[in-house]
Structures are given as C-alpha cells and as structure tokens.
Amino acid sequence: MALPDWSTIRALEAAPLKQLFDRDSGRVATLSADVAGIHFDWSKTHLTPQAVQAFAALAADMGLAAKRDALFAGQAINVTEGRAAEHTAERGEGAPESVARARGFHSRMRALIDAIEAEALGPVRHILHIGIGGSALGPDLLVDALGRDADRYDVAVVSNVDGAALDEALDRFDPQATLIAVASKTFTTTETMLNADSALGWLEAHGVEDPYGRVIALTAAPEKAIEWGVDETRVLPFTESVGGRYSLWSSIGFPAALALGWDAFEEMLEGAAEMDRHFRLTPLDKNAPALAAFADLYYAQARGCETRATFAYDERLRLLPSYLQQLEMESNGKRVTAEGQPVDWPTAPITWGGVGTDAQHAVFQLLHQGTRLVPVEFVGVIEAGDGQADAHHNQLLLNMFAQGAALMAGKPHDDLARAYPGDRPSSTLLLDTLDPRTLGALLAFYEQRTFVNAVLLGINPFDQFGVELGKEMAKAAAQGGGDFDPSTTDLIARAFG
Ligand SMILES: O=P(O)(O)OC[C@H]1O[C@](O)(CO)[C@@H](O)[C@@H]1O
Numbered sequence: 001m002a003l004p005d006w007s008t009i010r011a012l013e014a015a016p017l018k019q020l021f022d023r024d025s026g027r028v029a030t031l032s033a034d035v036a037g038i039h040f041d042w043s044k045t046h047l048t049p050q051a052v053q054a055f056a057a058l059a060a061d062m063g064l065a066a067k068r069d070a071l072f073a074g075q076a077i078n079v080t081e082g083r084a085a086e087h088t089a090e091r092g093e094g095a096p097e098s099v100a101r102a103r104g105f106h107s108r109m110r111a112l113i114d115a116i117e118a119e120a121l122g123p124v125r126h127i128l129h130i131g132i133g134g135s136a137l138g139p140d141l142l143v144d145a146l147g148r149d150a151d152r153y154d155v156a157v158v159s160n161v162d163g164a165a166l167d168e169a170l171d172r173f174d175p176q177a178t179l180i181a182v183a184s185k186t187f188t189t190t191e192t193m194l195n196a197d198s199a200l201g202w203l204e205a206h207g208v209e210d211p212y213g214r215v216i217a218l219t220a221a222p223e224k225a226i227e228w229g230v231d232e233t234r235v236l237p238f239t240e241s242v243g244g245r246y247s248l249w250s251s252i253g254f255p256a257a258l259a260l261g262w263d264a265f266e267e268m269l270e271g272a273a274e275m276d277r278h279f280r281l282t283p284l285d286k287n288a289p290a291l292a293a294f295a296d297l298y299y300a301q302a303r304g305c306e307t308r309a310t311f312a313y314d315e316r317l318r319l320l321p322s323y324l325q326q327l328e329m330e331s332n333g334k335r336v337t338a339e340g341q342p343v344d345w346p347t348a349p350i351t352w353g354g355v356g357t358d359a360q361h362a363v364f365q366l367l368h369q370g371t372r373l374v375p376v377e378f379v380g381v382i383e384a385g386d387g388q389a390d391a392h393h394n395q396l397l398l399n400m401f402a403q404g405a406a407l408m409a410g411k412p413h414d415d416l417a418r419a420y421p422g423d424r425p426s427s428t429l430l431l432d433t434l435d436p437r438t439l440g441a442l443l444a445f446y447e448q449r450t451f452v453n454a455v456l457l458g459i460n461p462f463d464q465f466g467v468e469l470g471k472e473m474a475k476a477a478a479q480g481g482g483d484f485d486p487s488t489t490d491l492i493a494r495a496f497g
Pocket of ligand 1: 132134184188189244464
C-alpha cells in the first residue's frame, strides 16, 4: 500500500494569511462550502488553491476515492479487525442489505419507543442511560444539544464508574418512574456493567417489583444482554460493524430518539445522510470533510502543530469537544499504518477545546500569544436558542467572529508583551439553526473528516487496540494480581492496604 509522501505539502508556500487575502479577492468564496444548513469557511487557514490541489494529488495517491467507495459499500475496510465500518448504513447510505438491516433495527427501536410512550412498561418519566465512551458521548451530546426544551422525559447519561456520577442521577430520579437503558456494544465493559448492577440494586431497594422489566439493552451483543437478565423483547440490537464512537445513529441513540421524539431522530439521520451524499459526490475542492482534513493535515505535517482546538460558541454544543476527542483521538491516534508498519509522520493531533465565550477568559491567551501554533475551529449557530434578549446571542456570535479576526490580524506593539503576532489560523462552521438535521450533518461531517485524515495518514481509524492494556492491568489489580512496577505497587498498597 502507498505511504503518504508529504514532501509537496511540506514545500508549500507559507504566505501569511493577510497576504493570501490581499492576493485573491475571491478567497472567501473559493475556500468555503455550504452543506445541509452549515456554512464552512476555511479562508482564514493557510490553505490555498495550490495546497488543495497538492492534497487532492495526495488523496489520489492514497486511494481516497476507492476507500470512500469501500466505506459506503460495506467492504471490510477495518482491516485489522477484518470487518466493515457501517455507520453510514444506519442513516440509509450504504450497501442495500446493510441499510435494510439497519432499518429493521430502527423499526424495532421505534416500536419499543411507541410502547414506552403508551406506558406499556409502566409510567416512565426518567431515563437513566448507562454507557461509556461511544456508548455515552454521542447520546449525551444529542440530548444536551436538542433536548433542552423537550419535556417528554428527563434523561441522565451516566458513564463514570465513580459512584458519584450515579449518585447524582439517582438522587433526582424517582425509582418508580425510571427506565434504565444499558448501552454497551460489547455488553462487557466493566464500568457500564457495574453501574448497571448498582442501578438495578437501586430499583430493587426502592421496591420496584420487576427491576429487570425496567431495563432496555442497547448492544451489538444481544445474547450477552439476555444472559445478564434483559428480556429479549427489550434488547435493541445494532450491528457489530458499527464502531462504538460511530454508533449514535444506531440503537445507542435510543435516549435521544425517546426524549426528542422519533421524527427528530429520523431528521438527524437524514441530515447525516445529506452530509454523506455531499462527501461521496462532491469534488474535493468543494468537499467539506475533505477540505477540513486537508487543513488539519497541513498544520500537522507542514507546520508541526501538535494540537487542534474546537470552540463551540453555543451552550447547546458544550459537549461537542468531548465527543470530538473520542472520535478523533481514538480513531486516528495510531502509530502504525493500516498494514502494521510504523509511521514516521505525526498522526492525529491532540483534540481539545471548550465553549465560547468562557474559553476566551481562560485559554485564549495561549492561542493569541503563546509559542505554539494551534489551529482553531469555531462552531456557531446563527439562530439563537435561548430565551434572553437578542443582546446575548449577538454578543456571542460577534465575539466568535472577533476572535477569528484577532487571531489572524494580530497587533504590533513596541512592548513585545503587548504585541500579538497574528497569522494564527482558524476555520469557522456556522449553522443556520441548531436542529436535528443540522446536528446530524455536523456530526457526520466530523466522522467523514476523521476518515479522510486517516486515509491520507495511511492508518486504520476503526480499531482501538490502545485502550486494552490499561483495562487488562486494572482487571489484574482488581483480582489481586498483576506484575506491577514499584511505584504502582506502592500506590495500590497505600489505597487498599
Ligand atoms: O460500548 P462498549 O462496548 O461498552 O464500549 C465502550 C467504549 O469503550 C471503548 O471500547 C474504549 O475502551 C470505546 O471504543 C467504546 O466506545
């Protein structure tokens, strides 16, 4: 398989942003795209039409078109695990048999939601969703972003094994009106199973007659859920070829589908499908996921940037940075190619970020004047979602625009401590409104951007072997075993005697 040759990318002219704007009056139009209610602007990055061409050539060398086709065709592109990555089939874009299977699973989920709404499982006001990683971050984001005005159900997503996380949810929930959704692709994850056991114990302790009757399982291992005690009729399966961090479109999205309503869930799938079609059919120089990945790779490979930051200028999207951390770092934080050869180029940068305007008063100092170059991504929404005077949303958006402008413009000063170097890159994603369709499109955009990054880096984004060793060692320690170093042995002894 081809290895990426970064020489052309690294040799690209590195003209300052201001110069790039002076030279080309059409720069904003050239380096922007509009897809599914989202405006993307990369004009304040150092991408140029020449750079885009160079990346398109690299994409051709790395077989992006064929790999994209293979992704949508349900071929086994997760080569290290010998299986397909079929999250797009969940939203109707994939191999016909996979799309049909996903539709079947969705129908089953819908039927159960109808039954819950009809109180067939008894009165339900609270949904306790228990899962971790991809089985929590996506659903949590969806409910937090879109469910603020929804009064259908009160949803809590509990992921951490720290009992304080479960305490917090249980303290406010009525056991007689709580439904527990245990979300785990494997149905073996220690944290999730312990939280699920404790939540069941809580139902029991509060006199709920049939605690297991209040549990729904969301999993790709239905037999394990049944073995654990969930009745088959309340197991909502999804397919093994949907990866954990790509699974919010499957039954893992159950709390969102329940809290927001089925129509909203379908609109989210449709928004994602619109982004998929754009990704599949649009030439690379106007292809949003591809252009975003080109900018990512430019900064990582040619400018030595080790991190990339996303700031959501919308409180409803406050969980976006955490969701992106798993998506990008678990997918592309790899050190070998898909064929197992060591890479000698940097793979995924560290994804971090926060919420605007809060972050301006905390971390933006480093972005403006620190010695490290951090490509920044701003995400904002034109239509306000709050109930306050317009001044709030106007301030929010104007601050976002001002930060991008300031990072780029800089400001000279005789006193260097007060000078801003400028020429610091940012991209901006501006949603017309935040609704299920635009959020679905936004999340699919991030998935496909992660895919393009992986293909050009020559790595497999769909495995995550790096998470296993720590799990094994924790298990060994829990069983009183494990061959630990002196420091760890001492720490265990201090904590447990
Ligand atoms: O859904 P599961 O099987 O409980 O796994 C939860 C998470 O754990 C991981 O395997 C990492 O440990 C993630 O990839 C996954 O999203």
